[in-house]
Amino acid sequence: MLLPILIISLSLFQPSVSADYHSSSIPENFIRCLSHEFRSNASILNPLLHFPGINSSYESIWSSGIENLRFLEISSSNRKKKKPLAIITPESYSQVQTTVKCCRNSGLRIIIRSGGHDFEGSSHASSSSMFSPPSVMVDLRKHLRSLEHGAIDLIHKWQEVAHKAHEDLLLSVVLSSAGGSTVAQTTATFRSLFLGRSDDLVKMMEEIFPEIGLRKQDCEEMSWIESVMRFSLYPKGVTSDALKNRVAPFPPPYFKGKVDLVYKPIPYETLDELWKRCSSKDYDRINNTTTTTPPIIQIDFYPYGGKMNEISKSETPFPHRKGVLYEILYIVAWLDQDENNANAESYMNWLRGLYDFMTPFVSKGPRGAIVNARDFDLGTNDGDGHIACGSWTTTSPYSKAYRTWGSRYFGDNFRRLATVKREVDPENFFFSEQSIPPLFLHPQMREMEL
């Protein structure tokens, strides 16, 4: 049985601790392996190792930058949420290789953390890569409008317009219902990012979407990095240096998200129903809960089209390309104001009900999903990753993964991913809830695939 270890591939912390590894629950042979590889050089090794109860750094690294409080709650009965035995923060490729080698030799399982943003908490940290601001200035035109009347008409029209808009214009819509009050009303917000000057944008919007009534004074010009800050909800005036702190500008909520892809405009009546379901009143009716602080519901509509149409389905693992009008991201978030987070399950079930309701109106065969919005509801790998080589069956890990989540995230590219996996990791050492399984085929069974 492989046990969890957590690796962070980019080290954020370099505490100079001298740990008593031997009193931890980490296997002796793992420590021996590391000591051997590092030639017992404690000044290099010690700062990379973080053990619970031994190094104070363990807790802070484990919880740092967490974006979803659901994954801070660890229960020993929940296997998926077991805390790692140790955290390793390698600082170079060779240290990553050494760590993998020692974990493998010692029968330890690893969890990999990069940015730490995985929707289902497959790792817990934030170390998003930093990019230098572009040398060329780009401009953002941002237009916000909360609508109480006619919103459905505008969203209905948006479906026809946004995916055909100029490729320098991203025009998205957000339906939201803020929690925190008993009467949370749904609002629609049109948010746009345009790479160009505001005069050009106003002209363009007049032609394609005059109903919005965009004026120059609704636009704000800024550099691209400033637009990143704005979309990330940093308050005005905060400079991009804040990104280096790797701390979100607001406290993380608990949340659950799901996505859909839309190929045909959604009928007016369905949009109307979606609007109603966003209101907390509807939430209470459906769930019969007594919460005084309704959850925050946010439904984002992101247009596709533009460059997305030009890239073939098989060019990268991401298959949702030509023909997709837009993506819908459904989020329910809450702030644990109920005792023991008691309503968490009903909030998530409410979201699942909304997802069911949308079934007839979104992609099918299979219903598409996006790995960046990872969703364990779609299915997860069984067992602990041990693969019986050559034992392909209709219930093999590959086959099951393809039918449940694999084809939804990756379409036909899933098979290629699984073939690569067989080449690079035939023992399935890198295994997690939705890791790609290696594809093994009995030669005579090739015809029977899937």
Ligand SMILES: Cc1cc2nc3c(=O)[nH]c(=O)nc-3n(C[C@H](O)[C@H](O)[C@H](O)COP(=O)(O)OP(=O)(O)OC[C@H]3O[C@@H](n4cnc5c(N)ncnc54)[C@H](O)[C@@H]3O)c2cc1C
């Ligand atoms: C608040 C928030 C906002 C977001 N906004 C966006 C957005 O606007 N657009 C967008 O595209 N995405 C968005 N995302 C999604 C996020 O950016 C993606 O999920 C991203 O791919 C996460 O990358 P990461 O480097 O942070 O992965 P990490 O969270 O560090 O995860 C590491 C990856 O390794 C995998 N892994 C871990 N252990 C193993 C193992 N042993 N074997 C194999 N695999 C393993 C995990 O499943 C995970 O996929 C958002 C996420 C959050 C939380």
